[in-house]
Amino acid sequence: MNKGWVLSQESFDALLDWLAPERDEAGRKYEEIRGRLIKIFTCRGCHEPEELADETINRVTDRLPEIQRQYKGDHAKYFYGVAKKVHLEYRRRKQPQANALPSGDSNEIEIQFTCLEQCLDHLSAENRNLVLQYYQLERKAKIDQRKALAKSMGIRLNALRIRAHRIRLTLQECVRKCVDQNL
Amino acid sequence: MKKKIKTYLLGGLDDARQNRLEERLLNDRELFEEVLISEDELVDQYLAGKLTDTEAKQFEAYFLVTSERQQKFRFGQALNKYLQLNDLPVVAAEAPVRTRWFLPGAFWPVRQVVTAAFVLVVATLITVAVYWLGVRPGTAPAGTAYVVSLVPGAIRSGGSGSGFQRITLPGRVTTVELRLAVADVNYKSYTAQLISETGNVTEFRNLQIVEQNAHKSVVITVQRDLLGPDDYRVKLNGISASGETKFIDSYSFGISGSQKFF
Numbered sequence: 001m002n003k004g005w006v007l008s009q010e011s012f013d014a015l016l017d018w019l020a021p022e023r024d025e026a027g028r029k030y031e032e033i034r035g036r037l038i039k040i041f042t043c044r045g046c047h048e049p050e051e052l053a054d055e056t057i058n059r060v061t062d063r064l065p066e067i068q069r070q071y072k073g074d075h076a077k078y079f080y081g082v083a084k085k086v087h088l089e090y091r092r093r094k095q096p097q098a099n100a101l102p103s104g105d106s107n108e109i110e111i112q113f114t115c116l117e118q119c120l121d122h123l124s125a126e127n128r129n130l131v132l133q134y135y136q137l138e139r140k141a142k143i144d145q146r147k148a149l150a151k152s153m154g155i156r157l158n159a160l161r162i163r164a165h166r167i168r169l170t171l172q173e174c175v176r177k178c179v180d181q182n183l
Numbered sequence: 184m185k186k187k188i189k190t191y192l193l194g195g196l197d198d199a200r201q202n203r204l205e206e207r208l209l210n211d212r213e214l215f216e217e218v219l220i221s222e223d224e225l226v227d228q229y230l231a232g233k234l235t236d237t238e239a240k241q242f243e244a245y246f247l248v249t250s251e252r253q254q255k256f257r258f259g260q261a262l263n264k265y266l267q268l269n270d271l272p273v274v275a276a277e278a279p280v281r282t283r284w285f286l287p288g289a290f291w292p293v294r295q296v297v298t299a300a301f302v303l304v305v306a307t308l309i310t311v312a313v314y315w316l317g318v319r320p321g322t323a324p325a326g327t328a329y330v331v332s333l334v335p336g337a338i339r340s341g342g343s344g345s346g347f348q349r350i351t352l353p354g355r356v357t358t359v360e361l362r363l364a365v366a367d368v369n370y371k372s373y374t375a376q377l378i379s380e381t382g383n384v385t386e387f388r389n390l391q392i393v394e395q396n397a398h399k400s401v402v403i404t405v406q407r408d409l410l411g412p413d414d415y416r417v418k419l420n421g422i423s424a425s426g427e428t429k430f431i432d433s434y435s436f437g438i439s440g441s442q443k444f445f
Contacts, residue, residue, distance in 0.1 A: 036209050039218065043205075045194060045248045076209035084202075112261040120265075123380050124414035124435045135227070136266050165220045172258050174382050 015061045018068060019075055033057075033079050040080075044087055052090060056083045108183065115178035119171050127167045134164035184214075188221045193241040222252070226259035329356040332400070333417065334364045335432035349437040357407050362400040363419055363434055368392050370421030373401045374428070380414040410438050 019033075020026035034053055041049035059082050060067065071078055120128055130153075137146045150160040190196050191204055207214055228234050229242050247253055331350060352359065363375070373390040387403045401419060417434040 033209070036215060039215070040205050040208065042249050042251065043191060043218075045245055047248060049249060049251075074210070077206065080206055080209055108257075109260065112257050113264060116258070116261045116265055119382070122378050122382050122416070124416060124437060126435070126437075127380065127414055132266065132269070135262060161220065162216065165216075165223060168223060168262075169219070170380060171262075172255065175258055175261070176254055177382065 011061045011064070014064055015057070018064060029075070033076055036076075037079060037083055040083060041087065046087070046090060047094070052083070052086055056086050059086070108179075111179055111182045112175065115175045115182065116171070118178060119174035122174060123167065123171070130160075131164055131167040131171065134160065135168075184217070185221065188218055189225065192218070192221060192225055192246055193238060194245040195241065222255060223259070226255050227263070229256075230259050230263050328358045328360050328404070329353065330360045330362060331436065332362045332364065333434040333436060335434055349439055351439045352407065352410065359405045359407060359410055361403045361405060361417060361434075361436075362393075363403070363417060363432075364398065364400050365392065365419070365431065366399070367421065367431055368399055370429075371424050372422045373431075374420045374422060375401065375403050376418045376420075377403070377405060377409070378416045378418065379411075385409055412438050414438075 016023060016026035016030060019029045034057060037053035037056055038049045041052045046052055056079060060079055067078065120132075123131070133149055134146070137149065146160070147157055150157045153160065155163070187196070187200070187204065191201065196204065204214075208218065225234075225242065225246065229239060234242060247256060329352060331348065333348070361377075365373075372388075373392075375387045375390060377385040377387070385405070390401050390403060392399050393402050403417070414437045415435070417436075419431045419433070420428050421431050422428055
């Protein structure tokens with residue numbers, strides 16, 4: 001990996017200019033591409049997805065003058081092509097590692113549970129009821145009742161699923177911060 | 184697609200199908216969200232024992248490889264435990280047979296008459312509210328403060344989301360006055376915590392009861408920049424003469440994006 005290469009402000013600005021003429025739009029695109037590269041490396045079973053995503057971005061930035069001259073297609077696809085090479089090198093370097101389930105440390109489980117209770121308390125009554133009812137039904141696989149819940153809210157079942165998931169993400173983030181503070 | 188994503192997350196797609204899915208993933212926002220949702224559903228399915236033996240092995244050996252996924256797993260365990268310990272009432276499924284009620288001798292069903300009357304009342308109320316908020320001198324468009332009256336609810340007061348207000352703040356508002364209706368006025372002073380759903384907490388101290396048109400409330404004034412689009416809860420406490428703090432009630436509301444005036 002090209003670990004010695006450091007992304008300078010100048011190079012980063014050039015990358016943003018390439019992604020979009022408007023700085024806000026370019027920043028949004030950069031974040032979106034980085035987030036999705038991380039997810040792709042995660043889905044490919046890599047232990048260091050953030051590092052690999054940054055390595056991909058560094059390589060693209062490093063070759064930017066050449067890319068700007070020769071490449072006219074979708075930016076994200078170019079990143080993806082580089083990401084596949086980075087992944088191949090990673091596979092050659094690191095053998096797949098056997099992974100164990102997270103440890104059942106009772107103290108950690110207790111902290112996780114307490115944090116969840118606190119974070120649920122931070123939700124509005126509307127969102128708290130929605131997320132608890134949805135996953136209660138999910139757990140029990142009561143499809144008819146999930147449909148009834150969606151109907152009572154005047155939305156489709158898939159919209160309910162997306163809404164419940166977004167609240168779950170908020171909760172997960174809150175619990176992660178809370179656990180970090182308490183461990 | 185859900186099945187394909189599940190196979191992808193468990194590391195079971197061949198290279199060609201994996202490449203096609205990942206290329207789409209980079210540009211398709213909906214697909215990306217679907218992958219995120221599927222990750223959480225996979226955790227729940229594993230914890231509920233709904234995966235096949237092969238899937239469960241792939242889940243353990245492949246899916247749980249990163250620390251982010253292990254966090255998702257631990258969160259799923261905690262949520263599962265919470266749901267087991269708090270068995271909530273669920274929404275009843277709608278009865279399959281529909282009943283139509285008729286007024287004797289009339290052609291309109293009662294339900295339609297009631298619905299029409301309800302629509303008329305709601306339309307009148309909305310018209311009055313729009314006039315009150317938008318035209319009345321000294322309120323939102325002309326001034327800088329915006330008044331929101333809140334009633335207790337819904338978690339600790341037994342409601343189920345009723346009374347929840349989602350507010351769109353006019354663009355020129357700089358402060359928001361939250362009026363918390365209270366019945367218990369026997370405290371020396373009051374404190375309030377404004378808690379956003381994302382976990383930010385702002386505390387207000389030395390608050391007093393204000394009486395207006397025979398309604399008693401505790402008023403807190405919040406700078407607009409503290410109220411970004413989010414859901415909020417206000418926890419109100421009373422401070423007795425001996426200095427003891429007692430929880431009184433909580434109030435919920437939401438803020439939507441800004442409204443522009445022409």
